[in-house]
Amino acid sequence: MPRALITGITGQDGIYLAEFLALKGYEIFGLLRGQNNPKATAVQQAVPSIKLLGGDLRDLPSLIGAMEIAKPDEVYNLGAISFVGLSWDQAELTSGITGMGVLRVLEALRIFTQNDMSRIRFYQASSSEMFGKVREVPQRETTAFHPRSPYGVAKAFGHHLTVNYRESYGAHACAGILFNHESPRRGHEFVTRKVTRGAARIALGLQDRLVLGNLEARRDWGFAGDYVEAMWLMLQQERPEDYVIATGQTHSIRDLLDIAFQRVGIPNWQSHVLQDPRLFRPADVDLLVGDASRARDELGWKPRGDFRTLIEMMVDADLADGEQNEKQAAGSGNRHR
Numbered sequence: 001m002p003r004a005l006i007t008g009i010t011g012q013d014g015i016y017l018a019e020f021l022a023l024k025g026y027e028i029f030g031l032l033r034g035q036n037n038p039k040a041t042a043v044q045q046a047v048p049s050i051k052l053l054g055g056d057l058r059d060l061p062s063l064i065g066a067m068e069i070a071k072p073d074e075v076y077n078l079g080a081i082s083f084v085g086l087s088w089d090q091a092e093l094t095s096g097i098t099g100m101g102v103l104r105v106l107e108a109l110r111i112f113t114q115n116d117m118s119r120i121r122f123y124q125a126s127s128s129e130m131f132g133k134v135r136e137v138p139q140r141e142t143t144a145f146h147p148r149s150p151y152g153v154a155k156a157f158g159h160h161l162t163v164n165y166r167e168s169y170g171a172h173a174c175a176g177i178l179f180n181h182e183s184p185r186r187g188h189e190f191v192t193r194k195v196t197r198g199a200a201r202i203a204l205g206l207q208d209r210l211v212l213g214n215l216e217a218r219r220d221w222g223f224a225g226d227y228v229e230a231m232w233l234m235l236q237q238e239r240p241e242d243y244v245i246a247t248g249q250t251h252s253i254r255d256l257l258d259i260a261f262q263r264v265g266i267p268n269w270q271s272h273v274l275q276d277p278r279l280f281r282p283a284d285v286d287l288l289v290g291d292a293s294r295a296r297d298e299l300g301w302k303p304r305g306d307f308r309t310l311i312e313m314m315v316d317a318d319l320a321d322g323e324q325n326e327k328q329a330a331g332s333g334n335r336h337r
Helices: 012-023 040-046 060-070 091-112 150-169 191-203 224-235 253-263 293-299 307-335
Strands: 003-007 027-032 051-054 074-077 121-127 172-178 210-212 243-245 273-275
Touching: 003 012, 003 060, 012 027, 012 040, 012 224, 027 040, 027 060, 040 051, 051 060, 060 091, 074 091, 091 121, 091 150, 121 150, 121 224, 150 172, 172 224, 191 210, 191 253, 191 307, 224 243, 224 293, 243 293, 253 307
Parallel strands: 003 027, 003 074, 027 051, 074 121, 121 172, 172 243, 210 273
Antiparallel strands: none
């Protein structure tokens, strides 16, 4: 039975990857920061067989200890401060976890394997935010980086470290340059989930307005469940390489709003959406759209769904969640009468 260790296990990618690996017959270990982590229950409900280990990307000894317990064949480093907007307010924390955390995981691997790093396969979650002020459209594996946020800078640092350990120590280390990928498990602070949840709550009468920043921003959005399969496929290759994972299509926030509000039966979202200049990024990226032809040709990977299907799935999940919360609130009210 192959063994995998996943950092960032409580995020959407961590849970989808754990579910995927469980179906493949893996013994799965997830790194969890802090005692009594409130997200642990959701992980265990999704993947009952998972073994959760204490550890912190800011603490090298805890990472070495996790390696010694898990004895992994594969390590997936998904842990990060991943909300780009927060990275300007907490640049040092973002750098320490999203950037230096990669160094600590790689060092833990090097120490645990006694410099024989090729015997454990390593995946680093790189990001399209590294491209930032893009040099070409679409972006591919050879496109130069010009990150435009502390998050993008930290991801670029971790990406270059992954390549460096591959070249310096012979590590079987791959970096997946993933473009934006979403799901009903996405955090409420991310714009896709903010829109789908807001549209659902407005339709249910639970809120009146949705406050957003730049409506002209465009991204290449895919489904997180598809993207974790690409992570696994990278580590099954004989030769470690880096791959862009993307849909090759770009959409604006306005497109996102159109689909989300159409799904809940509201034809005119403009009357419900306010723009707040404080939500604009200090320096935004240009046109992010990926060329995943290498992943298609070498891994046999391609996205399964389209943008509309993704957003409608997220809206439907948020509608169901809102309706469930209403029922629970009503039931609680009855009990207190």
